[in-house]
Amino acid sequence: MHRHRPRHHRHLQGGAGDQFADLPGLRGAGPGSALQLRGGGVSALVRRTPYPAQLELLCQRERAARRVDRSLLPLLAKMPDNCHPMDVVRTAISYSARKTRRGTTIRRPRTSRRRCA
Structure with missing residues (x-):
């Protein structure tokens, strides 16, 4: 065959x-x-x-x-120039997901702030 x-x-x-x-x-x-x-x-x-x-x-x-949330712009401006575009998108989406409809940021629980070693 x-x-x-x-x-x-x-x-x-x-x-x-x-x-x-x-x-x-x-x-x-x-x-x-x-x-x-x-x-x-x-x-x-x-x-x-x-x-x-x-x-x-x-x-x-x-x-x-x-539409871009104006509070997101300073965060994106602080990112390094050599940052990968997917990292920028991921950061923007994560930040936007933490916003409520009123525009306030949702606080994360203390346990989620810990970094993995």
């Missing part, structure tokens, strides 16, 4: 041909064919990408929808 295994390449050079990429679902059906992504042509995706003005409007709407 020999099954054909696709060849994996880091990047596609000089046309896709019958080569397979590392991305699941991205492949070329054969020489001279269009690049396929999950059963549809990649050229169809290009037609659906937003124009720069549309993208800017979308970014503005998304930024307006994201």
